[in-house]
Every structure is written in structure tokens, then in C-alpha cells.
Amino acid sequence: MxxxxxxxxxxxxxxxxxxxxxxxxxxxxxxxxxxxxxxxxxxxxxxxxxxxxxxxxxxxxxxxxxxxxxxxxxxxxxxxxxxxxxxxxxxxxxxxxxxxxxxxxxxxxxxxxxxxxxxxxxxxxAMSRVSGLGAYISMLHVAKPKPGETVVIGAATGGVGQIAGQLAKMEGARVVGYAGSPEKCDFAVKELGFDACVCHRDPDFGEALRDACAEGVHVYLESVGGEPMDHVLPLLNHYARVPVMGLIAQWSTGGTNANDTRMAFLTQVMAKRLRVEGVISNDFFQSHFRDFQTEMANWITTKQIKIxxxxxxxxxxxxxxxxxxxxxxxxxxxxxxxxxx
Ligand SMILES: NC(=O)c1ccc[n+]([C@@H]2O[C@H](COP(=O)([O-])OP(=O)(O)OC[C@H]3O[C@@H](n4cnc5c(N)ncnc54)[C@H](OP(=O)(O)O)[C@@H]3O)[C@@H](O)[C@H]2O)c1
The missing domain is CATH 3.90.180.10 (Medium-chain alcohol dehydrogenases, catalytic domain)
Structure with a gap:
């Protein structure tokens, strides 16, 4: 059957x-x-x-x-x-x-x-036109982190987050993740090589994130939205790049203070001259999928990227x-x- x-x-x-x-x-x-x-x-x-x-x-x-x-x-x-x-x-x-x-x-x-x-x-x-290609395009073609810059990644151990964070590390950036449990955060640091990872469910998440991003945030890969985003926004540096891939917290909880968050976000976009770019991985299928697959297969096989x-x-x-x-x-x-x- x-x-x-x-x-x-x-x-x-x-x-x-x-x-x-x-x-x-x-x-x-x-x-x-x-x-x-x-x-x-x-x-x-x-x-x-x-x-x-x-x-x-x-x-x-x-x-x-x-x-x-x-x-x-x-x-x-x-x-x-x-x-x-x-x-x-x-x-x-x-x-x-x-x-x-x-x-x-x-x-x-x-x-x-x-x-x-x-x-x-x-x-x-990792090799798909969704999570793998999305992480690859957002990080290497939109955000383009430079050595020494601080990159923040939400849902750090998820399908997109794990790859985006490791790519940013390969570019020489400092990578700070946030995730939904201490075990996930530990994993991001010890196994995936993130420099730090903070649990967004801790009451002192905002403070811990600020401490982990002492030089502000140069790249924020937005895939979560909601309350975690409220804590990232004030940390964005001038000319920060924010590829926007998804807003899973908005979908699963309806968002917290959704109107305030949006207003705060738009204020930051203007005041800090942020470059915000929506990314739908499928748009890049024709143009980038072959190169992405060749490079990603090489990175995984040579253990530069762990899945x-x-x-x-x-x-x-x-x-x-x-x-x-x-x-x-x-x-x-x-x-x-x-x-x-
Ligand atoms: N634009 C594109 O082309 C594209 C392609 C692929 C994925 N995406 C987007 O990227 C995001 C991640 O996708 P994925 O496939 O990698 O999924 P995933 O990270 O493997 O799974 C989703 C994770 O989101 C986190 N989450 C769920 N509800 C949350 C909430 N209320 N607050 C904070 N975190 C919450 C959880 O991680 P924690 O336990 O760590 O909180 C959960 O494990 C999604 O928004 C997805 O739509 C976009």
C-alpha cells in the first residue's frame, strides 16, 4: 500500500x-x-x-x-x-x-x-535549494561579512543557521548565535565553532547578547523576528547588512508588540543607513545552484562545514x-x- x-x-x-x-x-x-x-x-x-x-x-x-x-x-x-x-x-x-x-x-x-x-x-x-542555498546566498552574496566583523544568527543550530554561521566563520567573522536552549547554544559553540551563543529564552537574553557583541553587530541574518529581534536592533552598527530570510517567531506566536517592533525596525533602518534585503533562496536557483552545490559538497567533504x-x-x-x-x-x-x- x-x-x-x-x-x-x-x-x-x-x-x-x-x-x-x-x-x-x-x-x-x-x-x-x-x-x-x-x-x-x-x-x-x-x-x-x-x-x-x-x-x-x-x-x-x-x-x-x-x-x-x-x-x-x-x-x-x-x-x-x-x-x-x-x-x-x-x-x-x-x-x-x-x-x-x-x-x-x-x-x-x-x-x-x-x-x-x-x-x-x-x-x-545542506545541499538543497532551500536551507543550503538560502544560507549561502544570504551570507556570501548579500551580507558579505568581513574578517573581524560580528555576525548574529538566530535559530543558530537549525537548517539555515548552522550553515550560515559556519560560512561566516570561514570568512573570518566573529559569529554570535542565539538559540532556544542551553544545549543548543553549547552545541553551536563546541561543535559548530560559533564564538558565542546565547539562549533567547533566558530572562537576561538582551544583556547576554549585548555582552557577546561588544563591538556591535555588522551582519544580522534575520530568520526569527519577534522578541529576539527587539534585542538585536539596538546593537546594529551603521551600515550593517540584514538579509531577511524569515520571521518564524512572528508566525508561531503572532509576534510580541508587533507594531512597536516594526516601527523600531524602520527607525533603525533609516538612522543607521542599514541595507536590508529580502532573500528567497529559490530566486537564485538558476544563477547560483550549480556553483553552490560544488562549493558546499567540497566544504562538507573536507570537513570545513559540519552538518x-x-x-x-x-x-x-x-x-x-x-x-x-x-x-x-x-x-x-x-x-x-x-x-x-
Ligand atoms: N527565504 C528563504 O529562502 C528561506 C529558506 C529557508 C529557510 N527560511 C527561513 O529561515 C528560518 C529558519 O528555517 P530553518 O529551515 O533553518 O528552520 P529550523 O531553524 O531548522 O527550525 C526552526 C527553528 O526556529 C526557532 N523558533 C521557532 N519558533 C520560535 C520563536 N517563537 N522564537 C524564536 N525562535 C523560534 C526554533 O529554534 P530554537 O529552538 O533555537 O529557538 C526552531 O527549531 C525560517 O524563518 C524559515 O522560514 C527562509
């Missing part, structure tokens, strides 16, 4: 809850001429999935009620009736939360690098894991679901 997790209803509150999903059993589809049957191995859980569950989505079509939940996937070709694919090819695509899918080859791609073929889940994280993954075992646990993504202090590393061997 083909287990499929479908969108049963849209989130009633801010975050998805278990009633949003339903497990359905369907027959394993049969590939026709020119098609392949793919067995899912890995499924990526990314924050943007929350937007795809809502009725209105400014960037992409929302998932219809009753449809298979979407998401980036890696799988193995089980049967091929397509001239470009062979049995056992590893492919990446977007067929969502199900054990099997049939494809005509137009929306799947063979894993390109040896690194991904030996570690297929990396195709959904952390949080693996959830079993398709049936994907809904709960997605909910955990919108809570602070939970999983560490890129969140992936292992669907089969």
Missing part, C-alpha cells in the same frame, strides 16, 4: 495541529510508458510548509483539502519506463508526504553529487515533527523524516 498523509483541514489557530492531517492508504501507483515509480526515502520538514497549509499563500499555491501534504522528498527509482532514469537512481523532487509516487521525469532530478548519493538526506538540507540533522523515523510521525518546528528549544539541526531504507 501507499501510505499518504493528506491535509484534512487548515490550521485553526496560528500553528498546525494534529487534526490538520489524516493518514490514508492508497494502492501503489503503476508507472505507464515514459514514467518512473519512486519509493520515498526521505522527507524534508521546512517552515514554509505552514504557509502552504493556509488558504492564502502569496508565494505558492496552497495545498487543497484532501490532497497529499507537499514537501521536498528524496527517493529511489523502483521501476523505470523512462529512458533517462534507471532502477535504483536516487532522485530529489516535491511529491510530498507519501511512500510512493509516479513521475514523468519533469519535476524530479537525479542527485548530482557523490556527497548526496552517499548521504541522500543532505539533498533536502547536523534531526532525523524523525517514520512517515506517520511527520505531522507531530512539523508542529515541533514551530516551537523553540525542540529539534536541533535540519529536520528530516526517514520514510524508508
Amino acid at each position: 501507499n501510505r499518504q498523509i493528506i491535509l484534512a483541514e487548515r490550521p485553526r489557530y496560528l500553528m498546525p495541529t494534529h487534526n490538520c492531517f489524516e493518514l490514508r492508504q492508497a494502492p501503489v501507483p503503476a508507472p505507464s510508458d515514459g514514467e518512473v515509480l519512486i519509493r520515498t526515502l526521505w522527507l524534508a520538514l521546512d517552515p514554509y510548509l505552514h504557509g502552504r497549509m493556509k488558504r492564502i499563500n502569496s508565494q505558492a499555491q496552497p495545498v487543497a483539502i484532501g490532497d497529499v501534504m507537499v514537501g521536498a522528498t528524496v527517493g529511489r527509482v523502483q521501476t523505470s519506463n523512462h529512458p533517462d532514469f534507471s532502477e535504483n537512481d536516487l532522485v530529489v523532487g516535491f511529491w510530498g508526504w507519501q511512500d510512493y509516487c509516479v513521475s514523468n521525469g519533469s519535476r524530479i532530478m537525479k542527485l548530482q553529487t557523490e556527497l548526496e548519493r552517499s548521504h541522500p538526506s543532505y539533498a533536502l538540507g 547536523v540533522e534531526h532525523v524523525v523515523d517514520g512517515l506517520e510521525h511527520a505531522p507531530r515533527a512539523l508542529q515541533g518546528m514551530f516551537q523553540t528549544g525542540q529539534h536541533m539541526g535540519k529536520l528530516v523524516v526517514k520514510v524508508s531504507e
